[in-house]
Amino acid sequence: LASRDFHPENTVISIGDVKIGGGELVVMGGPCAVESPEQIDEIAGLVKAAGGQVLRGGAFKPRTGPYSFQGIGVEGLVMMAEAGKKHGLLTITEVMTPEYVDICAEYADILQVGTRNMQNFDLLRKLGACGKPVLLKRGFSATYDEFLNAAEYILAGGNPNVMLCERGIRTFETYTRNTLDLSAIPVLQSLSHLPVISDPSHGTGRRELVEPMTKASVAAGADGLIIEMHTDPDNSMTGDGVQSLFPDQFAALLQDLEKLAPIV
Numbered sequence: 001l002a003s004r005d006f007h008p009e010n011t012v013i014s015i016g017d018v019k020i021g022g023g024e025l026v027v028m029g030g031p032c033a034v035e036s037p038e039q040i041d042e043i044a045g046l047v048k049a050a051g052g053q054v055l056r057g058g059a060f061k062p063r064t065g066p067y068s069f070q071g072i073g074v075e076g077l078v079m080m081a082e083a084g085k086k087h088g089l090l091t092i093t094e095v096m097t098p099e100y101v102d103i104c105a106e107y108a109d110i111l112q113v114g115t116r117n118m119q120n121f122d123l124l125r126k127l128g129a130c131g132k133p134v135l136l137k138r139g140f141s142a143t144y145d146e147f148l149n150a151a152e153y154i155l156a157g158g159n160p161n162v163m164l165c166e167r168g169i170r171t172f173e174t175y176t177r178n179t180l181d182l183s184a185i186p187v188l189q190s191l192s193h194l195p196v197i198s199d200p201s202h203g204t205g206r207r208e209l210v211e212p213m214t215k216a217s218v219a220a221g222a223d224g225l226i227i228e229m230h231t232d233p234d235n236s237m238t239g240d241g242v243q244s245l246f247p248d249q250f251a252a253l254l255q256d257l258e259k260l261a262p263i264v
C-alpha cells in the first residue's frame with residue numbers, strides 16, 4: 001500500500017486548512033518536550049508568528065536512561081492542545097505505547113512514532129485504527145525497505161494518512177548525533193506516494209547545522225520539516241537544547257524558506 005506502483009499519485013494529507021504533500025512546504029516547530037503551560041503557550045505564539053503551521057512537543061519522552069526526565073504525560077497533552085487551539089496551530093506529539101494511542105489521538109492532530117518505536121508492531125497496528133494522521137520516524141538503523149514496511153503496518157490497518165520522517169541514521173561519525181540521510185527524501189518519494197518530512201534537529205544534534213540541513217532538505221524536495229525550537233534551550237528539560245533553535249533563528253530560517261519554497 002505504501003508503494004508508488006500501487007498508488008501513483010502523491011498522497012495529500014489534509015488537516016484543517018493545512019495540506020501535507022500537496023506541493024507546499026509544511027513547518028512543524030516547537031520544543032522537544034512540553035514543560036509547562038507557559039512554556040508551550042509562549043513557543044506556540046512564536047511558531048505561529050514565524051509562519052509555522054504545526055506545534056510539536058513531547059508529553060511522553062523516549063529517554064535512553066530510565067532515570068532521565070520522561071515527559072509530563074497526559075497533562076502535557078492538555079497544555080499542548082490548549083496552546084495549539086489558542087494560536088491556531090495543529091499539534092503533533094509522540095505516542096510510545098498502544099495503550100496511550102486513544103488519549104493522544106483525543107488531544108493531538110498528528111501522532112508521532114519515534115525512531116526507537118519504528119518497529120513496535122503492536123503500536124503500528126493500533127495506529128492503523130486511530131483515525132488521526134501519523135508521522136512515522138525512520139528507525140536510526142532502518143533501511144528504506146524496513147521503513148516502508150513499518151508504514152505498511154499502519155496503512156494496512158486502515159489509516160491512509162502516514163508521513164515518513166527522515167531523522168538521521170547511526171553511522172560511524174560521532175561529530176553529529178546522527179547522519180541526516182538527505183538521499184532518503186528523493187528515494188522515499190520515488191518508492192512511495194507518502195509525504196516525506198525532514199527532521200534536521202535530531203538528524204544533526206547540533207543547532208548550527210539545523211539551518212543548512214533544513215535548506216538542503218527543501219532543496220532535496222522535502223514536503224515538510226519538523227524543527228526543535230526553545231525559548232531557553234540551555235535549560236530545557238531534555239538534552240535536546242543543544243539542537244534547538246532560538247526563536248529568532250527559527251523565524252529567520254522560515255523567512256529564508258519562503259524564498260526557496262512557498263510555505264502554506
Ligand code: PEP
Nearest residue numbers: 032114115116137167202
Ligand atoms: C523527538 O522528536 O523529540 C524525538 C524523540 O525524536 P526521535 O524519535 O527521532 O529521536
Ligand code: MN
Nearest residue numbers: 032228238240
Ligand atoms: Mn527531541
